[in-house]
Amino acid sequence: MRRHLAARLLKSLVVVVIVSTISFFLIRLAPGDPFAYEGANFTPAIRAQWRAQFGYDRPVTEQYARYLSSIAHGQFGYSHSGRRPVSEALADAIPRTLLLAGVSLVLSFALGITLGVVQATQRGKWLDRALSGTLLFFYSLPDFWFAIMMLLVFAFWLPVFPPGGVIDAVMHSYMSPWDAFADRVMHLVLPAVTLTLLTSAAIARYQRSAMLDVLPMEFVQVARAKGVSERSIVWRHALRAALTPVITLLGLLMPVLVGGSLFVETVFNWNGMGLLTADAIRLRDYDLVTAAVVVGAVVVALGNLLADLLHAVVDPRLRN
Amino acid sequence: MTASTRAALSRIWSIRATRWSGAIIVGLFLVAIFAKYVAPYSPSAQLDIVHLKNLAPSHAHPFGTDAYSRDVLSRVIFGARISLSVAALSVLLATTIGSAYGVVAGYVGGRVDATMMHILDALLSIPRVLLLLAVLALWQPVGLAGLILLLGVTGWYGTSRLVRAEVRSARDREYMVAARALGASHWRIVRRHLLPNIAGPIIVAATLGVANVIVLEAGLSFLGVGAREPNASWGTIFLSGSSAPTDTWWVALFPGLAIVVTVLAFNVLGDALRDVLDPRQLPGGIPASDTTTHTQPRTG
Numbered sequence: 001m002r003r004h005l006a007a008r009l010l011k012s013l014v015v016v017v018i019v020s021t022i023s024f025f026l027i028r029l030a031p032g033d034p035f036a037y038e039g040a041n042f043t044p045a046i047r048a049q050w051r052a053q054f055g056y057d058r059p060v061t062e063q064y065a066r067y068l069s070s071i072a073h074g075q076f077g078y079s080h081s082g083r084r085p086v087s088e089a090l091a092d093a094i095p096r097t098l099l100l101a102g103v104s105l106v107l108s109f110a111l112g113i114t115l116g117v118v119q120a121t122q123r124g125k126w127l128d129r130a131l132s133g134t135l136l137f138f139y140s141l142p143d144f145w146f147a148i149m150m151l152l153v154f155a156f157w158l159p160v161f162p163p164g165g166v167i168d169a170v171m172h173s174y175m176s177p178w179d180a181f182a183d184r185v186m187h188l189v190l191p192a193v194t195l196t197l198l199t200s201a202a203i204a205r206y207q208r209s210a211m212l213d214v215l216p217m218e219f220v221q222v223a224r225a226k227g228v229s230e231r232s233i234v235w236r237h238a239l240r241a242a243l244t245p246v247i248t249l250l251g252l253l254m255p256v257l258v259g260g261s262l263f264v265e266t267v268f269n270w271n272g273m274g275l276l277t278a279d280a281i282r283l284r285d286y287d288l289v290t291a292a293v294v295v296g297a298v299v300v301a302l303g304n305l306l307a308d309l310l311h312a313v314v315d316p317r318l319r320n
Numbered sequence: 321m322t323a324s325t326r327a328a329l330s331r332i333w334s335i336r337a338t339r340w341s342g343a344i345i346v347g348l349f350l351v352a353i354f355a356k357y358v359a360p361y362s363p364s365a366q367l368d369i370v371h372l373k374n375l376a377p378s379h380a381h382p383f384g385t386d387a388y389s390r391d392v393l394s395r396v397i398f399g400a401r402i403s404l405s406v407a408a409l410s411v412l413l414a415t416t417i418g419s420a421y422g423v424v425a426g427y428v429g430g431r432v433d434a435t436m437m438h439i440l441d442a443l444l445s446i447p448r449v450l451l452l453l454a455v456l457a458l459w460q461p462v463g464l465a466g467l468i469l470l471l472g473v474t475g476w477y478g479t480s481r482l483v484r485a486e487v488r489s490a491r492d493r494e495y496m497v498a499a500r501a502l503g504a505s506h507w508r509i510v511r512r513h514l515l516p517n518i519a520g521p522i523i524v525a526a527t528l529g530v531a532n533v534i535v536l537e538a539g540l541s542f543l544g545v546g547a548r549e550p551n552a553s554w555g556t557i558f559l560s561g562s563s564a565p566t567d568t569w570w571v572a573l574f575p576g577l578a579i580v581v582t583v584l585a586f587n588v589l590g591d592a593l594r595d596v597l598d599p600r601q602l603p604g605g606i607p608a609s610d611t612t613t614h615t616q617p618r619t620g
Contacts, residue, residue: 011438011441012445014442015441015442015445016445018442019442019445019446022446023446023451023454026451026454026455026458027454027458030455030458030459031458031459032458136584136587136588136591137580137584139587140531140535140580140583140584140587141580141583142535142538142539142555142576142579142580142583143535143539144538144539144542144558144562145538145542145558145572145576145579145580148562148565148572148576149572149573149576151565152565152566152569152572156565156566254447255444255445255446255447255448255449258447258449258450259447259448259449259450259539262449262450262453263539263542263543266543267562277450277453278453278543281453281454281457281458282457282544284458289454289458292450293446293447293450293451293454296446296447296450297445297446297447299447300444300445300446300447301445304445
C-alpha cells in the first residue's frame with residue numbers, strides 16, 4: 001500500500017508538472033499580454049518598457065526557463081492586476097475557497113450518502129421515486145443559474161442572508177468577536193448550501209446504485225440470517241461495502257468542484273480562488289492564470305490521492 | 321435493422337420516461353429548426369427602445385422584454401438553435417474521438433494501452449472549466465466553430481475510458497474469437513463485431529454528455545467567453561439578465577428554465593436508456609468495471 005501510494009504521489013507530481021507546462025505555453029502563446037489592455041492612456045513606449053521589465057518581450061522558451069527558476073525560488077510570478085506577487089494573492093484566496101469548498105464537500109457527502117442509502121432501502125417505493133426525481137432535478141441545474149436564483153430568493157426577495165462577499169465589508173471590523181463570527185457564518189450559508197445541493201445530488205445518485213449492488217450480496221443475507229437488526233445491516237455492514245465506489249467519486253468530483261466554486265464564487269462575490277481566477281483571466285494576468293490552473297490540477301491530484309487513502313481505510317484488503 | 325436492435329427499441333419505447341423525455345427533446349429540436357416560424361419576433365429586433373424595454377412578462381411578451389426592448393421568448397427560441405447545435409456537435413466530436421481512443425487502447429492492449437491510459441489520467445486531472453475559460457478568453461475571438469471544437473476535444477476522456485473497459489471485456493468473448501479464427505481483419509472485427517456490441521453504453525454516455533455540455537456551454541457564455549451576440553445561446557441571454565436580476569428577473573429566469581428543462585430531458589432519457597442498454601454502468605457515465613472491482617484500488 002505504501003509503495004502504491006508513493007507511486008501515485010510521483011505520478012501526480014509528473015502530471016502537475018505537465019499540466020503547468022501545457023498551460024504556461026497555452027497562455028503565453030495567446031495573442032496579447034498583460035499590458036495590452038485598452039482604456040488607460042499609456043503610450044506604446046510605456047507599455048514596451050513594462051514588457052521589457054517583466055520579460056514579456058523575450059522568447060517564450062526563455063520566459064518558461066525563467067518561470068521555472070522563479071518557482072525553484074518559491075515564487076510564482078507577479079500578479080499585474082493585483083500589483084503583488086502571485087504567492088500573496090494565492091495565500092489570500094486559497095483559505096477562503098478551502099472554507100467554502102471544504103464545508104460544502106463534507107455536507108454534500110453526508111447528505112448524498114444518507115439520501116442514497118435511504119433510497120436504496122426504499123427501492124421502488126414512493127420515497128425513493130420522489131427523491132430520485134428531486135435529485136435528478138438538482139443534478140440537472142446549471143450551477144450559475146441556481147446560484148443566482150438562490151441569491152435572488154434568499155438575499156433580495158426574502159432578505160435573510162447577505163447578498164454576497166465573505167464578510168460585511170463595512171461593519172465587520174467594528175463587530176464584537178461573537179458578532180464577527182456570526183457575520184462570517186451568515187455570509188457562508190448561501191454559497192455553501194448552493195454548492196452542497198448541486199454536488200450532493202451526484203453523490204446520492206451514485207450511492208443509491210452502489211448500495212443496490214451490495215444489498216443482495218451474500219454477506220448481507222448472512223448478517224440478516226444471524227439476526228442482526230435491519231438498521232445495523234444497512235448502515236454498518238452494507239454501507240461500508242458500498243462506500244468504495246463512492247470514495248472513487250471523491251477524486252472524480254474534484255474537477256466538478258473546482259468549476260462549481262468558480263461559478264458560485266463569481267455569483268456570490270466570494271473572494272476565493274474561483275473569483276480570483278475569473279478576474280485574472282479577464283485582466284490577462286498571465287502568471288495568476290497559470291498559477292490558478294496549476295492549483296486546480298493539484299486539487300484534482302490531491303482528491304485522487306485522498307480517495308486512494310480512504311479506500312484503504314474502508315477496505316481492509318487494501319492495507320498491505 | 322436486426323432483431324436485437326428492434327427488441328431494444330421496443331423495450332426503450334415501453335418506458336414512460338423515455339417517451340416523454342424523447343418527446344421534449346424532439347420538440348426542442350423542432351422549435352430550434354423552425355425558430356423563424358415559431359418565434360413571434362426576430363431575436364435581435366429592438367421593438368421600441370423607449371416604451372417596450374424591460375417589460376415584465378405579459379400576454380404580448382410571455383417572457384418579457386430585455387434592456388434593448390428585445391422579446392425574450394423569441395431570443396430563447398433562437399437561443400435553442402445555438403445551445404442545442406453546439407452541444408450536439410461537440411458531443412458527436414467527443415464521442416468519435418473517445419470511441420476511437422478507447423477502441424485502440426482496449427483492442428491493442430499491453431504497453432500501448434498502459435501508455436494511453438497514463439496520458440488519459442493526465443488529461444483527466446486538468447480542470448476542464450478552467451482550461452476552457454482560459455483558452456477561450458485569452459485566444460478570443462474563437463467563434464462558434466472554435467467553441468464546438470474546444471468542447472469536443474476536452475470532452476472525450478470519460479467516453480474513452482468507458483469504451484476501453486467495454487472493449488476489454490468483449491475482446492475474449494466467443495463471437496470475437498470466432499471472427500478472429502475465421503480470419504477477419506482487425507478493421508472488420510472492430511467495425512462489424514466490436515462496435516455494434518458496445519454501441520449501447522456509447523449511446524448512453526453521449527446522451528448524458530449532451531446534458532453536461534449544454535450546462536458547460538451555458539456557463540462559459542455566462543462568463544462572457546462562450547457563444548456571443550449575434551449567436552446568443554441560452555447562457556448568453558442569461559448573462560444579459562444576470563446583471564440586474566432583482567429588476568428584470570425574467571431575463572435571467574426563462575433562459576435558465578429552458579436549460580433546466582432540456583438538461584433534465586436528456587438526463588432522464590440517458591438514465592432510461594442506461595437501464596435498457598447498459599444496466600451495469602453507474603450514474604455519470606462511469607464504467608462499472610472501473611469501480612465495482614473491490615479487490616484492487618483504482619490504478620487507471
